[in-house]
Each structure stands twice: as structure tokens, then as C-alpha cells.
Amino acid sequence: MSAIRRDYFALPWILGSLFLAGIVHISSVLMMPRFAEKDAFALLSVPIDGVQLLPDASDRQSIPFQDPAATLATCRFDLDKGPMLIRYNAGENLLTMSFRDRTGNVFYSTTDRAALRGKLDILLVDAQQLDNLEANDPEDQAPQELRLVPPTRTGFVLIRAIADRDGGRSAAINAARSVVCRALRG
């Protein structure tokens, strides 16, 4: 009888321990995007203005399951420097873009096929910059560009230009290089 009672005596401690383990587990999972230091933003995006090509997959792999046919390029944005314009004049080359916030999570993605009249025009703004823009918009015409408000003030755009044939690498590199990515004064 006393042995049984001693066994059950540990039960509340075990339950309490597991309860705490659950809280620690959930909160550490939720906090990981904020505290991961070597995340995609740190490893892939470069703190310069404009588009930066990443190494060719045959030299150095940037991400797991990276498609060797894709030339990767990134462009970091920081809304404190003003609204960010991303412009691409669609050509022959297949080119895709994913817009990622500070934690690497996607908030928008598209391909060159979405280009309007051959042009892909995207403006990243915060709420205040959006208000300023809309105040200056002409009333009789819709804005020419797509305006997006990212979830975080910094982040990056990941560009993939696909070499769609043997020897198509240089065309893909040129396509990725031709993407305009620059902060506007806001």
C-alpha cells in the first residue's frame, strides 16, 4: 500500500514536468524564426542595393534541393530606406520571383507570365508609404504597379531564372541581372 502511494506521489511531478515541456516546446517553435541566425535572409540576401547573383549551383549550393537549372539572385529590401521598386521587362527566359519576409516566409510569388504588357512592376511599401502614394494618385486612372505591404520591414526577393535549354545559362544570368530592384525616396 505504501509502495503504491510512493509511486503515485511522483505522478504530479511528472505531469507538471511534461506540461512545462509542452509550453517550452511550443514557445521555442514559435520563437525560432525570430532567433534563427543562419536563416535564409542571412545566408541568401546581401546588404547591397540592387540585385545580387548567387553562386552557380555547380560551384556552391545555396539551398537544399536547389534546381541546378535555376540561376538564383536576391535583392534585399528595407522599407526604412523608402518604398522598394521591383521591375522586370519580360523576355524569352522563364523567370520566377518569391517575396519573403525577414523570417523567410513567402508573402507573394509570381512568374514572368504575370507580366502586364511585357512588364512586371511591383512596389513594396509600408502602410504610411501606401497612404502617401494613394494621396498623390491621379483619380481617373488605376496605379500602374502592384503595391504590396510586406509583413516585416525587411526581407528579400528571391529570383529564379531557369536555363531552359543546354547552354541557356548565360541567357538566364542576363535575365536575372536585368531585374531592377531599387529603393525610391518616400
Next chain:
Amino acid sequence: MANFMIGRHNSELGAPFSAYAKTAIAAASGVCIGLVATWVTTGRDFIFGAAQSGPWVAWPKTGGADADPYARAILARQAEAPLANGEGIVFIAHKDSAGAPLDGACAYTIEGAFPVARLWTVSLYRPGGAIIRDGDGPHEIMSTTVVRAQDGNVTLTIAPTARAGNWLEAPRGRPFAIALSLYDAAASPTQSSLSALSMPSIRSAGCP
């Protein structure tokens, strides 16, 4: 040792210290278990929202704004940047259609319907996603360079030695994974629509 210490303090200081010690042990082990659980669950593959069609697995939620907290933690910790839903869809296979792990000593045939996309690529990787660099043969083929049969069908062969037709070099005697990337895919990037997608089969063609 710890039991001895607690026992000794217990006899000297009485029951309250024992309660403190037990609380401390329970708290410390709780924190440890929680952190280990996080470390293990975010160090591997994604957990929720897999779309599976035959041996092919896609994770459509990781490429959109509605990724779950585990997916976000895994993306951050492993610095992944998978194809986003507006760009296309990636299917990854670690097994053949019979369920056996892909083995570089064996030959495989991939055939059947490839999903509709503007362009697709098939590439071989190490199981963790590293590009295979050994061997002289090709490790990637795409829809624009593939040789098609007269009826338009595509058959790919993965084998450690060169074959006629569309051949990809298997890494000799080592496990590997196959990624099928669909750029500008016609299928909508949801779990149900991708699971229902008709995908090519991966059949073992013998292990020499």
C-alpha cells in the same frame, strides 16, 4: 549522487527543501524535454500538409503565406527557400512506387503522365537535398531537352551505368532522392489537388 544529496539535505533541512529540489528537477527536465522536442521536430522534414501522389511528396503550404508554425521554424532553422506557390511546385521522392528506398546501385524507370507545366526538371540529390557531384553522367533533365517517344510519352532511366535514351546517372551504391520541379504548374497548389494529380511512376528495373 543526486539522490544522496537530496537525501542528505532532506534529513538536515526537512521536507520543504525536498519540495524545492523536486520542483527544480521537474522544471529543469521539463525545459530540457521541451527544447529537445523542438530540436528534433525542426531538424527534419516538414510535418503537416504533405500532398502525396504515389512516391512523390509536395509541401504546398510551405510556399505560401499560411505556413504553420513548425514549417516556419523549419524554414528558418534550415535556411530553406523552397519554390513558392506562385512560382511552381516541387515534388520529391525518396522511394520508388513499390515503397522501397531509392538505391544508387539499382536502375529505375520513370514513366507516365507528367503534370502540365510550362517547364519541368527532374534532378537527383542526396537524401538531404545536396546536389550530386560525383560521376560524369547527367543528374538533371528537363522537359525542353528530353527525348520523347513518337506518341509524346516520356521515359527516364536512372541507372549507375550509361543507358540509351533519357539517362540520369545514379550515385553508385548510395541512397538518393529525385525532385520533380514544375514551373508555372497548371495544378492549383493545394494539398487535395496535388494529392489527386496523376504523376509518373518510379519502377525498379533491377539491381545488378
